[in-house]
Amino acid sequence: MAKPSSRGCLIIIGGREDRRSSGQILQEISRRARGGRLVLVTLATEQPDKIAREYRRAFSALGVKLFHLGVRNRNRVAQVDTGLLRRAKVILFSGGDQLKLTSELGGTPLCDSIRELYVHGATLAGTSSGASAMSDTMIVSGRGEKSPDTNSLPRMAPGLAFIQDVVIDQHFAERGRIGRLIAVIAENPRVLGIGIDEDTAVVLENGQLSVIGSGGVYVVDGRSVTYSNVADHNDTVISAFNVTVHLLSDSDRFDIAKRVPIASSEVRRKAS
């Protein structure tokens, strides 16, 4: 769950969000960036300038000026004056390769400053690889569209740890990733699996996540699991019995500490 000390917000996006100014997710980001700075980090991608142009166009139409932090490697990251983050209200991590993002950014003063910002109330947003990298342990690779076997479990690596005890997967329905997420939560049912479709995001604040966007979010809770063969280390496909899956859509919420979903209708009722 989010460190209780954090007053900030995470916007964790399943990739391929609508990048027109009418896009619901970009609107949410711009709402939170107003009156401050929106900083785009493109360390994950090989096409930083192209991506920056796309985002700049959309956010400019939404009245938000984007600052593109175009550094491309760890040496340059070390030279960044962290003072440029002073007015930042949102840091947005692009997609690309999550290992590139964590290997270039992890353990640098810039990364510490970003975490500090988040603790004090800023929003960190990440899409695709930028979404995966937000948790303490992240999925690096693992074929979707095939149920994994116990000898080909998803590869994992340490993430940026803005959020603990969850594992995030993206492009979720589009790339048929339920099998690999079940495999990960079977490895350790302590972690909560969160699979996010494209053009869909979870907004995480105060220990509650709220869904926005055009797709679904699959919350995979392994605490109910009664059996798995994940430690068998053979060529058998993963077995995992009694996995609890919540499929959430726009405006549904989920209480991460209690692991309880809240329907959008219930959210509206409470608000009225």
Place this chain on the structure above:
Amino acid sequence: MAKPSSRGCLIIIGGREDRRSSGQILQEISRRARGGRLVLVTLATEQPDKIAREYRRAFSALGVKLFHLGVRNRNRVAQVDTGLLRRAKVILFSGGDQLKLTSELGGTPLCDSIRELYVHGATLAGTSSGASAMSDTMIVSGRGEKSPDTNSLPRMAPGLAFIQDVVIDQHFAERGRIGRLIAVIAENPRVLGIGIDEDTAVVLENGQLSVIGSGGVYVVDGRSVTYSNVADHNDTVISAFNVTVHLLSDSDRFDIAKRVPIASSEVRRKAS
């Protein structure tokens, strides 16, 4: 569940099973066909002869002679002498289009004879479309690789009803179909969802299913569901909370009446 009166067996295959004589699923079929006839029904496909050649080659290497029932439409089906089924121990339904299979075969004396055979102990096997068509209600279409919304729920139609109260989906991990199967079980949690990967089958006998093959089987039990928006009829993606999912692999079993999974290790322990 299987009609309690049936002494037969269903082999429900997720498509693209290994069609070499070394293939585990074809071996299971041939084991059950020995000493009798294996009849192949290709009504679902546009390429009946090609498919018959493939199967004939494999089964011949396994010592089983295949009889290809090559009729291609309802009029011809009506003329089939059902006596040819007399020595049949296995009927195998090819893949193709499940609506073609049910519309050409449903309600014919041949279909009644096949059901009769099954009730008296024969094995009915079906792959891909031939698998989907086995239940009383079957999925006809519905995009995988995208979480369905309440205005684009999977299209369904009456199946051949060799098994009741389940809905079968095939090519499951390969085509990312967890979303559409959750949608179907949310429509009516009475039915049990069974999603079968390619080159994987469930063998259903005496109310218990047993998994064989190289992939996984996703059993989706909606009885635990506490909320869904499936009847909202709007453009929102499906929400369904507290779905129970069992991921089964080779030699795992599932008791359909009790809705309880049984691990392969447990199966072996009981047998020894």
